[in-house]
């Protein structure tokens with residue numbers, strides 16, 4: 668994926684302005700941004716990001732992503748709160 672390609676999360680932003688920085692280690696500003704980055708990580712095969720953002724209580728020792736799975740889209744039905752000022 669090139670940095671200016673559309674982000675796999677479906678935000679319609681270039682990857683470099685959406686999930687790319689979160690994948691590179693920047694904090695996700697909101698729960699929604701974190702969810703989008705995790706979806707994109709599945710789509711791009713970024714297992715390390717999945718592990719890094721997995722709750723430690725349930726995080727496995729590793730993840731094996733299946734290259735045969737095609738992640739088509741993320742559908743966000745609704746959100747409640749989850750802004751940058753929310754806990």
Ligand SMILES: [Zn+2]
Nearest residue numbers: 674676685686
């Ligand atoms: Zn994204």
